[in-house]
Amino acid sequence: MSTLNEISEALQKGRAKLVKELVPKALEEGIAPRAILEDGLLAGMNVVGEKFKSGAMFVPQVLMAAKCMNAGTEILKPHLTSENSEPLGRACLGTVKGDLHDIGKNLVRMMFEGQGIEVVDLGVDVAPETFVQTAIEKDCSIIACSALLTTSMPSMGAVVEAAKAAGIRDKVKIMVGGAPVTERFCNDIGADAYTPDAATAATVAAGFLSAS
Numbered sequence: 001m002s003t004l005n006e007i008s009e010a011l012q013k014g015r016a017k018l019v020k021e022l023v024p025k026a027l028e029e030g031i032a033p034r035a036i037l038e039d040g041l042l043a044g045m046n047v048v049g050e051k052f053k054s055g056a057m058f059v060p061q062v063l064m065a066a067k068c069m070n071a072g073t074e075i076l077k078p079h080l081t082s083e084n085s086e087p088l089g090r091a092c093l094g095t096v097k098g099d100l101h102d103i104g105k106n107l108v109r110m111m112f113e114g115q116g117i118e119v120v121d122l123g124v125d126v127a128p129e130t131f132v133q134t135a136i137e138k139d140c141s142i143i144a145c146s147a148l149l150t151t152s153m154p155s156m157g158a159v160v161e162a163a164k165a166a167g168i169r170d171k172v173k174i175m176v177g178g179a180p181v182t183e184r185f186c187n188d189i190g191a192d193a194y195t196p197d198a199a200t201a202a203t204v205a206a207g208f209l210s211a212s
């Protein structure tokens with residue numbers, strides 16, 4: 001079995017210690033860090049997602065897989081991010097209200113930082129007003145919202161409305177993402193950008209900051 005498959009399998013089985021051995025092994029084999037993330041860790045997480053959906057896996061097992069994901073990305077972090085000394089600008093980032101999923105958000109943070117964007121990480125279950133208040137207080141040019149639940153997605157629209165109500169809508173770019181989010185949803189709520197993955201999100205964010 002290839003090391004990437006081994007990583008995927010270890011994550012599915014919730015074996016964090018093994019993931020911590022296999023990720024450095026893959027790096028030593030010369031496998032690109034991005035491939036380890038996408039074809040090893042995320043590939044495993046996709047299988048977990050399918051099994052969770054069909055009832056073949058339950059919350060405690062998914063939490064173990066999430067732990068593996070974090071262990072793996074922690075090792076990959078220095079390899080995925082190129083330290084930019086000059087900060088490009090600042091973004092506040094969080095998972096929206098009612099939603100506790102943070103793996104995707106953490107990847108977005110990692111990629112943003114790799115592009116030289118300072119990140120104010122608000123964590124999970126973040127109220128629309130908190131995003132906006134933080135953007136004002138910390139002078140953030142970007143508000144980035146993550147959602148994994150269809151029931152929490154409407155909170156992204158509330159962030160756009162809260163930014164308008166606070167009079168900062170023309171000063172911030174609002175970015176949205178997470179598995180159920182689409183380009184169409186982004187347009188419908190009047191946000192500025194949607195991207196399907198964290199790496200593209202960072203490129204788009206850097207573009208916004210360079211243009212401002």
Ligand code: B12
Nearest residue numbers: 049053100101102103104146149150177178179197198201
């Ligand atoms: C891991 C997981 C959990 C873990 C979360 C652990 C953690 N620390 O995050 C636990 C076990 C806690 C959990 C709990 C629940 N979960 Co859950 N979970 C998942 C699972 C399997 C994987 C999610 C994940 O991390 N994917 C990997 C990351 C990397 O992907 P991602 O977040 O999409 O991020 C990528 C992009 O979307 C993008 N991105 C992400 N954020 C942003 C932001 C911006 C601005 C941009 C531009 C891009 C971007 O970049 C990332 C990488 O490139 C999914 C299945 C799935 N297919 O998504 C279900 C899933 C999301 N969960 C689901 C459900 C139902 C629940 C629970 C309600 C279950 C329950 N009965 O309790 C609870 C809800 C708790 C809550 N209030 O939030 C459903 C949601 C269904 C729906 N239609 O809403 C899913 C889809 C599973 C399913 N098919 O049934 N879950």
